[in-house]
Amino acid sequence: MNHLLRCISYQTVLFLSGLLFLSAGLTRAQVTTVTGTIIDGATNQPLPFANIVFVGTTIGISSNERGAYTLTGNGNFVSVAFSFLGYKTVTKSIKPGISQQVSIRLEPDAQVLNEVVIRKSKQERYRNKNNPAVELIRNVISHKEQNQIGHYDYAAYEEYDKLQFSLSSLSTKVSERKIFQKYKFLLNNRDTTTLPGKSLLPVYLEEKVSDAYFRKDPAKEKVIVKAKKRVDFGQYFDNNGLSLYLNRMYSKVDIYSNSIFLMTNQFLSPIASNAPLFYQYYLADTLTIGKAKLIGLNFVPRNGTDMLFEGKMYVTLDSNYAVQKINLTINPKINLNWVRDLQIRQQFEQNTDGRYYLSKSDMLADFGISKGGKGGGIFGQRTLSYRNYKTDEAHTASFYEGSPQVVAEDATTKPDVFWVENRHDSLSAAESKIYTNIDSLKRMPSFRRTMEALTFLLAGYKSFGPFEVGPANTFYSFNPVEGFRLRLGGRTTPELSKRYYAETYAAYGFKDQRWKYFLSGTYSINNKSIYQFPQNYIRTSFQRDTKIPGQELQFVQEDNFLLSFKRGVNDKWLYNDTWRIDYVHEFENHFSYSFGFKNWQQSAAEALLFKTATDNENTPSRTLTTTELSVEARYAPNEQFYQGKIYRIPIVGRYPVYTIRFTAGVKGLLNSSYNYQNLTASISKRFYLSQLGYTNVAVQGSYIFGQVPFPLLTIHRANQTYAYQLNSYNLMNFLEFVSDHHASLSIDHSFNGFFFNKIPLFKKLKWREAVSFKALYGGLRSQNDPQQNPSLYQFPVDALGTPSTYTLTKTPYIEASAGVANVLKFFRIDLVKRLNYLDHPNVSQWGIRARATFDF
Structure with a gap:
């Protein structure tokens, strides 16, 4: 589940985990450890913030608020000194190279007591009221500005x-x-x-x-x-x-x-x-x-x-x-x-x-x-x-x-x-x-060989200098259309050229016996790597491949082996031939814009059909061709990235991210069948709530102008895998909902263990609690409803003729989840509940989803 790692790139995992396990494996040293408690000899109460040090060294520590301490050092130490201002210093002999307990009492030193501000006895119940220490800190707070x-x-x-x-x-x-x-x-x-x-x-x-x-x-x-x-x-x-x-x-x-x-x-x-x-x-x-x-x-x-x-x-x-x-x-x-x-x-x-x-x-x-x-x-x-x-x-x-x-x-x-x-x-x-x-x-060959092996293991790419092969997790996958699928591809690296880049792959499905392939060429206008910020490039590409309608996955490729495992019915696919020309320009202030040209030919596959109400059973499924022009603007102030081999992953920060995109279909241009316009805008932001954790909030809306068949409507992002996807509806079926206008809200909150830390078992496991809420409101105008316009493609149905694609009514689609994060320090497991539209066929009211994360 490398592709689902949040807020960390594969190189960072490689760097930190590699160093961590290497250092663990190389450690062989004699350690002397002393633990215990320091008691105030006058009050018999624990003495916090006393000083403990191995005699003759600078290796030392302070006791905590409970007077407890653990002093560790590599060496053959024979004595430890205990001291605190206003108390007599005590030196104790210890045995070197072992773990041992030493608890002592420090007695007040009458000669220096006049230099000490008297501390309130910890036998009294702590109160803020009439507490001189709290009065002092309130003065510090009031003078902060x-x-x-x-x-x-x-x-x-x-x-x-x-x-x-x-x-x-x-x-x-x-x-x-x-x-x-x-x-x-x-x-x-x-x-x-x-x-x-x-x-x-x-x-x-x-x-x-x-x-x-x-x-x-x-x-x-x-x-x-x-x-x-x-x-x-x-x-x-x-x-x-x-x-x-x-x-x-x-x-x-x-x-x-x-x-x-x-x-x-x-x-x-x-x-x-x-x-x-x-x-x-x-x-x-x-x-x-x-x-x-x-x-x-x-x-x-x-x-x-x-x-x-x-x-x-x-x-x-x-x-x-x-x-x-x-x-x-x-x-x-x-x-x-x-x-x-x-x-x-x-x-x-x-x-x-x-x-x-x-x-x-x-x-x-x-x-x-x-x-x-x-x-x-x-x-x-x-x-x-x-x-x-x-x-x-x-x-x-x-x-x-x-x-x-x-x-x-x-x-x-x-x-x-x-x-x-x-x-x-x-x-x-x-x-x-x-x-x-x-x-x-x-420069050492042995180091390079080791790093190349780790890079292939974690990132899935094997480098051959100017060209690298991968990603490895797409070499093999399976789906209902292609059955067993093999794929091999690669791309050029900056070692060949920082100005020109090429990427390609070829795949073969043993069930449909068809070849799929992809080829792209990119020109870097600013003569910098196209994978680094700020990007400024123009790219042309052609792709012939399969696709699930409406799936636009982030930070993962659809033929990833792990996404081959899906729940429920997954029999409605597309064959796509897509020509693209894209221009991307990013600026140092993190404003960016892009222009795009796309000629897209969609053919229905497996159980999916493109037919109108007037077609009979013997009418072949049609092919839909569209040509789109698009422009997008994005502003993400102070944004930073983790650069992976495949994707550049934004670091979620406290600043909002604004995106607006306008797409226009042009009828007649390169056999395009429809005129339409699609306006989409979104805002996302993380809110930090101090001790209560943080909340990720995302709002999105879109509106399609013109008349289009259902493959060109907004097909809402569903998820039939067992992985929890942040930007998808995890209990919605593929192609279940379509709209020509919609608004959505996603809220994901992590409490960072605020409640679990107070429960003994959960505290020991260091689990963290999380909740999420997703709502989708939308609809379909009559001009885009195939029930009212027989010339449009009919919504898909299952083998029994039961509808499997719907539009949203006045009731929004809602799902919520409660999760346990930091399981084994790497995983978050969510119990997801779908709250409505439960009468649709093959839907689940409950589901368990998991994803990999990396947090401290």
């Missing part, structure tokens, strides 16, 4: 962005094995300082230096990328898509926003407007840095299973009530896949105007299959650094026009000396070797 860069009429700063991925917990013995000798230059490049207790092998790095500009009224941002560089894995990965995906996983964190988007999920900020309803706050300690007096504020979720942070912030005790420093982490109980540890550390510096601006943001995440941080995994770190803040430089309105991000022409060709001078911080010794190591790796 003045502490953001958007408070100024104009602002500018320089940003340095570094994103790095590594294999974690690799044994030093790996590089000594004979099979890995040729990769020794890569395996010996370890980092043992970034993540205490773990050995990291860097495999991916990207850097960017930018100037950012902001205008308050009207709100507008402009980013000029001065320089950027990244690891290039060559043809085996969509390097742009991989970069987009990794940056989306490690999104920029703005603690002053109500919601923080991380790992495809939304977390409520501890200083969100309604944060006191979801968090508990505790005063911790005070600090003085220079002339600034700061107060420490610990925060923990009220419910440990919600998508919330825990951690500590320091707030300035002046009129700003600004955050000067904050550390965020997550509770291990929350419903996140693969993430074993997540830390976010941010620092703010005071500018000349007295305000505090973000100076550095560091996000670290450890991914792995095993739990508890043990075993191999993938470690990722994104570091953002800011400097040269200016709040008094105005720019003209024309400066902000055009694309919100501009990349300098020489951004990717900056010399090494530029990076040495302009990095806000130097690379580590291990990071500095990543670029050259990966360049050497991708």
Whole structure:
């Protein structure tokens, strides 16, 4: 079910899963693990946020809000130190290389008690009312606007962005094995300082230096990328898509926003407007840095299973009530896949105007299959650094026009000396070797052979340099018309030409004994790959093949083997001969338009007939020929894509997508039989609801002007497979409903485990709940109704003469579903119910549908 993967491309699966399983297989290290609970010796209550560290190292951790901790490190450690401000430090001996429990009591230190703000005893029931910690956080919340860069009429700063991925917990013995000798230059490049207790092998790095500009009224941002560089894995990965995906996983964190988007999920900020309803706050300690007096504020979720942070912030005790420093982490109980540890550390510096601006943001995440941080995994770190803040430089309105991000022409060709001078911080010794190591790796024949095998397995294409064969999942399929069907095809690659492309396939059905084939040629006007954004090309094509009426599948080909399995009666097909000429032009601002020419010859196949009311039984089924001219406009602001081998899959974001299409049939042009016009428009958008998950909403409508037979009406998108299809009606039969005007509404909501996380069994399974609702309203004017116009093709009937195609009445077609997502971390299973039109033949009131997904 590769074709149904949502929000991820095959290259990203290849990159992440490959690294994850590789690191798991290579892990061999001696691990010392200490767990336990820290108790306040004065109150006998758990002591949260105490410090635990292996003596003589920088490997440490803090206890959680329940005073519990788990400290893990690779090495032969013999003692652990426990400390907390205002308490006496305690050192305990431990046994190296094993797992053990050490629980202790920390006694107050009378000599430093006067430096500590007294914490409210946790024996008392927590309340917001008359709570000084809550009063403090409410002051922080009320001053949020003045502490953001958007408070100024104009602002500018320089940003340095570094994103790095590594294999974690690799044994030093790996590089000594004979099979890995040729990769020794890569395996010996370890980092043992970034993540205490773990050995990291860097495999991916990207850097960017930018100037950012902001205008308050009207709100507008402009980013000029001065320089950027990244690891290039060559043809085996969509390097742009991989970069987009990794940056989306490690999104920029703005603690002053109500919601923080991380790992495809939304977390409520501890200083969100309604944060006191979801968090508990505790005063911790005070600090003085220079002339600034700061107060420490610990925060923990009220419910440990919600998508919330825990951690500590320091707030300035002046009129700003600004955050000067904050550390965020997550509770291990929350419903996140693969993430074993997540830390976010941010620092703010005071500018000349007295305000505090973000100076550095560091996000670290450890991914792995095993739990508890043990075993191999993938470690990722994104570091953002800011400097040269200016709040008094105005720019003209024309400066902000055009694309919100501009990349300098020489951004990717900056010399090494530029990076040495302009990095806000130097690379580590291990990071500095990543670029050259990966360049050497991708030139190795053994690496290329391995990647080609994985590409064929996951994407279905086998490359032969300038030409590739595939996709593999269409080599074999079956259907009622063709029976057993074999297909073989391929296409040229950019290695042959970035200007000219060709694609072809040939297929043979052993039941109908007919050949089907396809041939296309594409010319890239902007001399860039036609599979990459922004597209600008013209394509001509001819296709002779079978088709289910009304099926316009996304991100999958109809002869995919897995779609051969269908429920119910599926005996109405078409033979199509289609000539096309298409022109597509996309712009950097994500507006696009296209023009199309299509000559389409439809012949009925299997049980489908094209006959009028005046035809008799011996009249042969007719052939319908039409010629269409079309124009489409689409606007998807800030849209990003995952680029697959076959399809470019949009990343669903918070911005709406608008599409409008106009098609005109021209009678007499190349034997076209009808004059008609079809206007279709749609809007789709994702709404993020913080702790309650997110909702995908899509609205569509169309209207056909003129008189046409049913094959040219809107044949509503049905689904008779067992896979859940987002853009189809999953309990509607093929060719069941047709309309010449319609409006539809689709709502799909994911709660992200908000309710299941509070149910013990579901919480352990990390299942997530989802619901959907689809409604279709439409109709058929009398001029297009074959019962009132005998010259039109009659609606299809079954073998007994019972109608199998209908038009919608005043009652809309409705179906709803309730689903369980994140089953085995990859699948969503829905129980779908059809709510009306149940008197139609061969329909199901209930159905179970599944689809593959990939979410964190």
